[in-house]
Amino acid sequence: MxxxxxxxxxxxxxxxxxALDVAADLGISDELVDGPRTAAxxxxxxxxxxxxxxxxxxxLGTVGVYEERPxxxxxxxxxxxxxxxxxxxxxxxxxxxxxxxALWAAWGHLGHSVRTGENAFQAKHGVDAWTRxxxxxxxxxxxxxxxxxxxxxxxxxxxxxxxxxxxxxVVDVGGGQGSLLEAVLTRHPQLTGTVFDQEHxxxxxxxxxxLAPRWASASGSFFDDVPQADALVLKSVLHDWPDxxxxxxxxxxxxxxxxxxxxxxxxxxxxRAGFEVEAAFSDLNMLVMPGGRxxxxxxxxxxxxxxxxxxTGVVDTASQMSIxxxxxxxx
Ligand SMILES: C[S@@+](CC[C@H](N)C(=O)[O-])C[C@H]1O[C@@H](n2cnc3c(N)ncnc32)[C@H](O)[C@@H]1O
Numbered sequence: 032m033x034x035x036x037x038x039x040x041x042x043x044x045x046x047x048x049x050a051l052d053v054a055a056d057l058g059i060s061d062e063l064v065d066g067p068r069t070a071a072x073x074x075x076x077x078x079x080x081x082x083x084x085x086x087x088x089x090x091l092g093t094v095g096v097y098e099e100r101p102x103x104x105x106x107x108x109x110x111x112x113x114x115x116x117x118x119x120x121x122x123x124x125x126x127x128x129x130x131x132x133a134l135w136a137a138w139g140h141l142g143h144s145v146r147t148g149e150n151a152f153q154a155k156h157g158v159d160a161w162t163r164x165x166x167x168x169x170x171x172x173x174x175x176x177x178x179x180x181x182x183x184x185x186x187x188x189x190x191x192x193x194x195x196x197x198x199x200x201v202v203d204v205g206g207g208q209g210s211l212l213e214a215v216l217t218r219h220p221q222l223t224g225t226v227f228d229q230e231h232x233x234x235x236x237x238x239x240x241x242l243a244p245r246w247a248s249a250s251g252s253f254f255d256d257v258p259q260a261d262a263l264v265l266k267s268v269l270h271d272w273p274d275x276x277x278x279x280x281x282x283x284x285x286x287x288x289x290x291x292x293x294x295x296x297x298x299x300x301x302x303r304a305g306f307e308v309e310a311a312f313s314d315l316n317m318l319v320m321p322g323g324r325x326x327x328x329x330x331x332x333x334x335x336x337x338x339x340x341x342x343t344g345v346v347d348t349a350s351q352m353s354i355x356x357x358x359x360x361x362x
């Protein structure tokens with residue numbers, strides 16, 4: 032492909048993203064589980080206009096998401112299978128989250144952020160992303176579902192990469208539905224753990240009943256307090272916040288670390304070879320949506336210093352996430 036053609040594909044990429052969102056939202060790939068169907072048949076089931084749905088599926092067929100067959104029916108391809116709700120690592124919640132009207136509108140304000148340095152979501156909607164989700168339970172549910180799918184995909188890699196051997200308690204701070212905590216407790220049977228998050232978000236029971244005896248749930252704000260533990264895990268939390276708010280969260284964590292314990296920041300690191308594209312575009316997403324940023328190892332070290340902690344190690348996992356370890360600056 033020529034450079035011009037590549038650039039054109041980049042510039043028009045939003046069309047594909049929007050088309051995938053609609054297919055995901057309508058549940059087309061789920062409807063195709065038992066075999067090929069016509070657009071008219073699908074339209075009746077999912078509540079769509081037959082001609083328009085045909086145009087959407089034809090467009091997605093040209094890029095290999097569905098197979099358009101000679102008899103006019105459509106079938107899932109390997110790509111289309113990934114939009115099913117019931118497959119491991121399903122991309123459906125991501126497609127629905129990334130194209131929610133609130134997010135779409137905020138990304139349309141990226142230029143505002145770049146010109147002013149301000150958070151696009153707040154400028155567009157008049158509230159921050161967390162307040163918006165609290166007031167829109169459906170958006171909150173889709174966001175949480177997507178976080179669970181994304182985190183489940185990397186949780187085992189994180190749980191396997193870190194040596195929790197001399198620890199007995201762990202708190203998944205801002206842990207949402209607790210998928211990382213579940214992987215950590217499964218891999219390290221000596222641990223008991225707590226998932227901590229906002230009241231309208233936090234899981235109240237583990238998805239695996241076998242973990243229930245070692246699993247607890249607590250709610251509140253990590254700007255005020257968090258449960259005490261040997262390991263306080265912050266996954267995809269600090270990247271949501273600007274530096275001064277990160278220092279506030281880390282101070283609360285430092286205060287609640289048991290002697291000898293560690294704060295474990297699980298994030299994509301800017302500058303990690305092989306992962307820069309994901310990290311750099313996630314950085315823009317943080318700018319536009321929650322008003323945070325992705326950071327390098329050195330930038331986390333500066334935040335730790337300001338919060339009474341010191342960086343004591345970085346463990347790259349088999350996933351795109353790294354674990355940045357911090358311990359009390361003194362002692
Ligand atoms: C990007 S999500 C990460 C969730 C989870 N750690 C994961 O990686 O799947 C950020 C989490 O921070 C939580 N959060 C935001 N503000 C919070 C606050 N003030 N106190 C506690 N949790 C908060 C959100 O509810 C959300 O679950």
